[in-house]
Amino acid sequence: MDNLDLIKQISITSPGKIVLLVIDGLGGLPHPGTAKTELETANTPNLDRLATQSICGLIDPVGPGITPGSTPGHLALFGYDPVKYNIGRGVVAALGIDFDLKPADIAARGNFCTVDSSGFITDRRAGRISTEKCTELCRLLDEIKIEGIKLFVRPVREHRFAVVFRGEGLPPEVSDSDPQQTGVAPKAVKAKHAPALRTADIANEFIAQAGATLARHQPANMVILRGFSSLPIIPTMDDIYILKPVAIAAYPMYRGLAKLVGMTLLKTGPAIADEFDALKKNYTDYDFFFLHIKGTDSAGEDGDFDRKVSVIEEIDRALPTLTSLKPDVIVVTGDHSTPALLKSHSWHPVPVALYSQWCRPDRVGEFSEQACVSGGLGRLPATQIMPLAMANALKLAKFGA
Amino acid sequence: MDNLDLIKQISITSPGKIVLLVIDGLGGLPHPGTAKTELETANTPNLDRLATQSICGLIDPVGPGITPGSTPGHLALFGYDPVKYNIGRGVVAALGIDFDLKPADIAARGNFCTVDSSGFITDRRAGRISTEKCTELCRLLDEIKIEGIKLFVRPVREHRFAVVFRGEGLPPEVSDSDPQQTGVAPKAVKAKHAPALRTADIANEFIAQAGATLARHQPANMVILRGFSSLPIIPTMDDIYILKPVAIAAYPMYRGLAKLVGMTLLKTGPAIADEFDALKKNYTDYDFFFLHIKGTDSAGEDGDFDRKVSVIEEIDRALPTLTSLKPDVIVVTGDHSTPALLKSHSWHPVPVALYSQWCRPDRVGEFSEQACVSGGLGRLPATQIMPLAMANALKLAKFGA
Numbered sequence: 001m002d003n004l005d006l007i008k009q010i011s012i013t014s015p016g017k018i019v020l021l022v023i024d025g026l027g028g029l030p031h032p033g034t035a036k037t038e039l040e041t042a043n044t045p046n047l048d049r050l051a052t053q054s055i056c057g058l059i060d061p062v063g064p065g066i067t068p069g070s071t072p073g074h075l076a077l078f079g080y081d082p083v084k085y086n087i088g089r090g091v092v093a094a095l096g097i098d099f100d101l102k103p104a105d106i107a108a109r110g111n112f113c114t115v116d117s118s119g120f121i122t123d124r125r126a127g128r129i130s131t132e133k134c135t136e137l138c139r140l141l142d143e144i145k146i147e148g149i150k151l152f153v154r155p156v157r158e159h160r161f162a163v164v165f166r167g168e169g170l171p172p173e174v175s176d177s178d179p180q181q182t183g184v185a186p187k188a189v190k191a192k193h194a195p196a197l198r199t200a201d202i203a204n205e206f207i208a209q210a211g212a213t214l215a216r217h218q219p220a221n222m223v224i225l226r227g228f229s230s231l232p233i234i235p236t237m238d239d240i241y242i243l244k245p246v247a248i249a250a251y252p253m254y255r256g257l258a259k260l261v262g263m264t265l266l267k268t269g270p271a272i273a274d275e276f277d278a279l280k281k282n283y284t285d286y287d288f289f290f291l292h293i294k295g296t297d298s299a300g301e302d303g304d305f306d307r308k309v310s311v312i313e314e315i316d317r318a319l320p321t322l323t324s325l326k327p328d329v330i331v332v333t334g335d336h337s338t339p340a341l342l343k344s345h346s347w348h349p350v351p352v353a354l355y356s357q358w359c360r361p362d363r364v365g366e367f368s369e370q371a372c373v374s375g376g377l378g379r380l381p382a383t384q385i386m387p388l389a390m391a392n393a394l395k396l397a398k399f400g401a
Numbered sequence: 402m403d404n405l406d407l408i409k410q411i412s413i414t415s416p417g418k419i420v421l422l423v424i425d426g427l428g429g430l431p432h433p434g435t436a437k438t439e440l441e442t443a444n445t446p447n448l449d450r451l452a453t454q455s456i457c458g459l460i461d462p463v464g465p466g467i468t469p470g471s472t473p474g475h476l477a478l479f480g481y482d483p484v485k486y487n488i489g490r491g492v493v494a495a496l497g498i499d500f501d502l503k504p505a506d507i508a509a510r511g512n513f514c515t516v517d518s519s520g521f522i523t524d525r526r527a528g529r530i531s532t533e534k535c536t537e538l539c540r541l542l543d544e545i546k547i548e549g550i551k552l553f554v555r556p557v558r559e560h561r562f563a564v565v566f567r568g569e570g571l572p573p574e575v576s577d578s579d580p581q582q583t584g585v586a587p588k589a590v591k592a593k594h595a596p597a598l599r600t601a602d603i604a605n606e607f608i609a610q611a612g613a614t615l616a617r618h619q620p621a622n623m624v625i626l627r628g629f630s631s632l633p634i635i636p637t638m639d640d641i642y643i644l645k646p647v648a649i650a651a652y653p654m655y656r657g658l659a660k661l662v663g664m665t666l667l668k669t670g671p672a673i674a675d676e677f678d679a680l681k682k683n684y685t686d687y688d689f690f691f692l693h694i695k696g697t698d699s700a701g702e703d704g705d706f707d708r709k710v711s712v713i714e715e716i717d718r719a720l721p722t723l724t725s726l727k728p729d730v731i732v733v734t735g736d737h738s739t740p741a742l743l744k745s746h747s748w749h750p751v752p753v754a755l756y757s758q759w760c761r762p763d764r765v766g767e768f769s770e771q772a773c774v775s776g777g778l779g780r781l782p783a784t785q786i787m788p789l790a791m792a793n794a795l796k797l798a799k800f801g802a
Contacts, residue, residue: 029759029761030761030762037761058777058779062800062801063404063407063785063788064778064781064785064788064789064792065785065787065788065789065790065791065792065793065797066407066411066788066792066797066800067792067797067798067799067800068799068800068801069799069800069801069802070802071801071802072800072801082800082801083407083800086801087801087802088802089802092802093802109802227802339759341759342759344799345799346759346792347789347792347797348761369761369777370763370764373763373764373775373776373777373779374775378779378780379778379779379780379781
């Protein structure tokens with residue numbers, strides 16, 4: 001039995017409210033000069049006070065050693081097995097631009113690329129054309145007609161775009177055209193099973209027409225596609241947990257993910273304080289709040305240790321807006337680590353603090369990677385956070401007699 | 402999906418080198434006089450320094466409470482689920498004597514035993530005859546002819562031997578003749594399914610001829626066989642991790658296991674310093690090094706607490722040969738515990754230290770069972786060590802978008 005099946009069986013309603021604060025890319029690595037991580041460097045009196053009243057630990061979003069993308073990192077926090085519910089790259093790209101995907105749609109992630117006169121790829125990113133240029137070219141490709149389907153081509157950023165094929169009875173199981181290398185021609189899209197033959201034909205026709213359309217648009221004179229996928233069949237959080245969940249997230253991709261699991265999306269300004277204000281304004285109307293802060297991850301990806309420290313301090317200053325609402329359960333954690341030293345997502349486990357009146361606090365007195373090693377939660381899979389939050393909100397009935 | 406399938410999907414090549422130092426039977430139990438284990442008693446400045454720079458923890462080779470044999474202990478360290486890949490005792494016996502098993506061969510582990518005039522077993526080990534006597538008797542049994550197959554009988558040690566049946570289309574699923582008790586006759590070997598009927602006939606014919614051959618060789622006047630098995634179908638480490646793996650091990654059994662998962666076998670002398678020298682000599686040619694030290698386990702099995710301490714100290718003295726090579730990742734651990742107080746393998750989790758530039762060191766300042774309890778790795782299955790080593794060598798791509 002899947003863990004979610006068990007949780008679904010014993011979920012009950014209670015007046016308790018849960019706030020899940022996700023500090024994207026929270027975990028870090030120690031700065032060589034100070035031996036302190038970003039979180040350990042930041043001055044965080046409010047997070048430290050919360051950690052003192054909480055039970056703490058370290059979570060593995062997918063598993064030890066596995067570096068998660070944003071999607072598996074978040075799905076795990078929402079309680080879903082991120083390997084079982086592996087969302088395709090095309091769907092993630094479409095969610096990331098707030099495209100309103102329908103259940104039968106097939107989405108793929110596209111690159112504009114450069115091919116030479118023999119059709120061999122010389123640059124998989126077409127010299128990283130500007131987002132403006134990408135937008136202009138997507139408008140051209142959006143005009144392509146293929147019988148029996150409707151298609152949408154939308155810019156993402158620089159050379160990246162998303163394409164969505166809307167038709168009837170199109171399975172998404174087809175291979176990439178992107179060969180993931182230069183010096184070869186884009187591959188033909190191939191069906192992985194017989195029912196997907198038509199999907200492959202449609203994709204190949206789109207690629208052929210795109211090539212013709214782009215021929216005089218050097219360096220962006222071709223496209224390569226990957227990650228053909230459809231919306232997964234995934235139970236909603238309301239269905240599993242009997243919650244009324246809501247998302248407060250400024251970035252489209254996280255709004256898309258939240259929508260995927262059935263959350264209502266709240267309006268919010270882009271600043272950290274805006275998001276905390278949105279929580280305060282809507283606090284009476286829901287019982288599960290996913291509050292997503294992006295700035296830590298962006299700073300980590302940029303390798304900007306100091307900026308990541310600043311963003312954490314800004315979150316700490318905003319925290320009283322959250323704690324003064326006195327939620328029954330507060331979880332503070334991240335979807336993965338993004339150490340500034342690595343300039344990328346990483347496999348390192350993420351600190352977590354879970355506060356509730358019933359949490360059985362441990363001796364952890366500060367919110368940091370080092371301190372959380374000794375926390376009462378130990379080191380655990382991120383998928384266990386939702387059951388723990390539910391239990392602490394008195395929303396899980398006894399299992400068995 | 403099996404964890405290995407996931408790891409295989411995301412494994413990439415990088416220049417990083419990984420050294421896995423396996424101190425066989427490393428974990429121990431505290432001496433009643435000092436309350437310190439073998440590892441805690443040993444003077445190990447080099448291991449302690451490495452632990453300080455590492456992330457530490459405790460691993461369960463198979464699971465809490467489960468005492469592993471050498472095979473599951475090592476397979477888990479190489480990342481294989483040791484329950485899924487349970488290698489038969491016959492195969493392990495053949496590997497242990499460096500017998501060149503072919504895929505269609507069936508191997509069984511044999512005991513010379515003593516039977517009385519009624520054919521009832523009076524001693525399952527024939528009074529533990531000498532290895533010389535065993536070798537002489539195996540030469541006699543090796544002459545047995547059975548139509549349609551070729552057979553090999555090879556001494557192991559004392560009353561133990563291995564027998565290999567080489568033929569066509571012989572499934573290994575047959576029962577033991579060893580009743581695991583005295584006062585009864587050896588059992589007939591029985592097929593577990595119809596296609597194995599011929600295998601059972603062959604085994605029973607071998608046993609009948611062996612009984613006739615040995616009749617006048619009291620106390621070794623009969624044989625009992627168990628663990629009929631064939632080489633498992635197991636993916637190689639190269640296939641999963643895209644590594645070029647090599648084994649430095651003096652004992653045949655560990656060389657056999659390493660070969661089973663696709664490692665190249667290096668020549669090495671029997672001393673600890675010889676093995677470290679072999680590492681140094683071959684360091685440029687491979688990217689994964691399995692370095693196996695047997696002496697700790699042997700001392701533990703003998704109940705010789707002090708000798709186990711000495712072997713650990715000898716390893717510590719040799720360690721700079723390894724660390725001066727500056728591998729990107731160093732893992733020091735054991736395949737299981739062998740406490741001198743128990744004189745056998747045990748179920749206790751094994752200390753592990755994982756060093757890399759990216760390991761996020763914890764506060765553990767010495768390499769010991771007690772200190773590793775507070776390590777940043779926590780307590781984790783041994784199968785997670787390879788993914789962690791791979792991640793720390795930057796050999797695993799991101800999972801999911």
